[in-house]
Amino acid sequence: MSQTQPIVNPFAEMQAGRPTGPLVQGYEVIIGFETHAQLTTQSKIFSRAPTSFGAEPNTAASAVDFALPGALPVMNRGAVQRAIEFGLAVDAHIAESSVFARKNYFYPDLPKGYQISQFEIPVVQGGKVEFFLDGEKKSVRLVRAHLEEDAGKSLHEDFVGMSGIDLNRAGTPLLEIVTEPDMRSSAEAVAYARELHKIVTWIGICDGNMQEGSFRCDANVSVRKPGEPLGTRREIKNLNSFRFMQQAIDYEIRWQIEQIEDGHAIQQATVLFDPDTGETRAMRTKEDAADYRYFPDPDLPPLVIGRDWVEKTRSEMSELPRVMAARFVADYGLPEYDAGQLTQSKAVAAYFEAVAAASQQPKLASNWVMGELSRRLNTEEKAIESSAVSSAQLARLIVRIGDGTISNNAARQVFDALWTGEGQDVDVLIEAKGLKQMNDSGELEKIIDEVLAANAKNVEEVRAGNAKAMNALVGQAMKATKGKANPAQVNALLKKKLG
Ligand code: ADP
Ligand code: MG
Numbered sequence: 001m002s003q004t005q006p007i008v009n010p011f012a013e014m015q016a017g018r019p020t021g022p023l024v025q026g027y028e029v030i031i032g033f034e035t036h037a038q039l040t041t042q043s044k045i046f047s048r049a050p051t052s053f054g055a056e057p058n059t060a061a062s063a064v065d066f067a068l069p070g071a072l073p074v075m076n077r078g079a080v081q082r083a084i085e086f087g088l089a090v091d092a093h094i095a096e097s098s099v100f101a102r103k104n105y106f107y108p109d110l111p112k113g114y115q116i117s118q119f120e121i122p123v124v125q126g127g128k129v130e131f132f133l134d135g136e137k138k139s140v141r142l143v144r145a146h147l148e149e150d151a152g153k154s155l156h157e158d159f160v161g162m163s164g165i166d167l168n169r170a171g172t173p174l175l176e177i178v179t180e181p182d183m184r185s186s187a188e189a190v191a192y193a194r195e196l197h198k199i200v201t202w203i204g205i206c207d208g209n210m211q212e213g214s215f216r217c218d219a220n221v222s223v224r225k226p227g228e229p230l231g232t233r234r235e236i237k238n239l240n241s242f243r244f245m246q247q248a249i250d251y252e253i254r255w256q257i258e259q260i261e262d263g264h265a266i267q268q269a270t271v272l273f274d275p276d277t278g279e280t281r282a283m284r285t286k287e288d289a290a291d292y293r294y295f296p297d298p299d300l301p302p303l304v305i306g307r308d309w310v311e312k313t314r315s316e317m318s319e320l321p322r323v324m325a326a327r328f329v330a331d332y333g334l335p336e337y338d339a340g341q342l343t344q345s346k347a348v349a350a351y352f353e354a355v356a357a358a359s360q361q362p363k364l365a366s367n368w369v370m371g372e373l374s375r376r377l378n379t380e381e382k383a384i385e386s387s388a389v390s391s392a393q394l395a396r397l398i399v400r401i402g403d404g405t406i407s408n409n410a411a412r413q414v415f416d417a418l419w420t421g422e423g424q425d426v427d428v429l430i431e432a433k434g435l436k437q438m439n440d441s442g443e444l445e446k447i448i449d450e451v452l453a454a455n456a457k458n459v460e461e462v463r464a465g466n467a468k469a470m471n472a473l474v475g476q477a478m479k480a481t482k483g484k485a486n487p488a489q490v491n492a493l494l495k496k497k498l499g
Pocket of ligand 1: 221
């Protein structure tokens with residue numbers, strides 16, 4: 001315990017030298033995030049009860065979760081494993097020894113009267129989350145990530161004049177991930193949350209389901225005049241979609257500025273976002289850490305993690321999204337933007353790499369995966385795993401664009417036919433639909449001669465220096481070839497013939 005420094009809140013000093021962001025009505029916006037990621041363990045953090053979602057109330061809870069007298073918590077090794085993986089993924093320090101503490105408060109869904117969490121010495125310390133925002137690289141520093149148990153739920157709807165308690169969620173393992181107040185706009189905050197979501201789902205420690213509450217973000221928001229000390233923050237709770245997140249933060253920023261401009265001081269508070277009104281509403285004034293009377297939990301020994309465990313985990317972790325994105329830039333010569341998009345999930349990255357390898361045309365592969373394929377998947381709300389066009393088929397299509405067999409336009413028609421199941425084989429479809437570009441220059445020359453003969457007036461105008469007339473001739477030639485000619489080739493031939 002002694003070799004690890006307790007984490008104090010050094011926010012104020014750490015803001016020195018941080019760049020300011022875009023000002024809103026002359027105010028600088030400061031945002032810090034606390035995210036609760038539910039870990040993907042089979043059983044709970046301190047008991048053997050299952051972590052299933054949506055079970056009958058109180059069927060997925062054990063004596064420990066019910067807080068029956070004498071029941072003792074036992075640490076779930078899988079939860080620790082996932083905390084280590086997260087720490088490594090964000091370049092953090094994994095504490096050799098961390099401490100579980102009791103966070104005391106009274107609430108019906110918390111039968112013990114305290115939540116087991118980590119306070120002074122968390123398991124994951126420091127670290128950073130990096131991402132691109134409008135082409136600019138951002139790095140948000142993490143303060144910590146600590147293990148804790150979730151509480152149960154109060155059910156009000158199903159009872160008339162009564163409330164019920166469901167303890168199925170009690171004891172569900174959470175990793176609470178806390179940032180420095182490093183974000184400077186709602187857009188940056190959402191980009192951070194998306195990146196964090198990508199990391200935890202990529203390494204598989206969290207299923208990322210925001211609707212079911214597996215990934216819950218609280219945004220701490222304050223404003224200040226540039227150069228002033230940090231303003232008082234309000235914490236927006238439980239933002240369960242990225243869209244609401246942006247709306248809620250934008251509303252909160254405007255509200256705080258209005259208050260200050262009207263001469264009111266901001267009170268530290270916890271607020272809820274109401275998607276129906278688009279407004280945030282104060283829920284309670286905020287407790288301070290002292291109100292929770294934290295103290296080390298005597299039921300649990302310090303969590304000791306040997307270096308060998310950390311190193312074994314490191315060696316077994318798959319390539320991280322930002323490492324993979326850097327590789328896409330270096331190996332395939334892709335823009336950073338493409339690399340970021342293509343590493344949005346492991347499945348998308350794998351699909352792209354298969355297409356790039358089989359077609360040997362990474363940029364075209366990237367364009368098609370991010371363009372036509374994504375568009376189709378989005379409109380049909382399908383995941384790439386169930387794409388109607390396989391990576392092998394898309395690769396074949398790209399080869400045929402690359403070798404000049406078909407134009408981009410024709411390729412879109414073939415893609416469509418593959419998607420709807422009209423055919424399976426790219427070459428057969430190209431043949432059947434008569435989409436082959438005309439590469440036989442003899443045949444093309446003949447057609448062009450006919451076009452020139454039939455459009456004498458245009459020819460004269462071109463000779464007189466009229467560029468528009470040239471376009472008209474290209475158009476005529478393309479029409480005569482039913483769009484199968486390569487426009488560049490038509491242009492070149494026309495120029496040659498007209499001198
Ligand atoms: P608590 O645990 O009581 O909610 P912390 O001190 O741990 O509070 O901070 C919680 C979050 O609030 C952190 O993400 C931090 O970055 C952020 N934060 C702290 N001060 C400010 C501020 N003035 N404006 C915006 N965010 C802040
Ligand atoms: Mg908090």
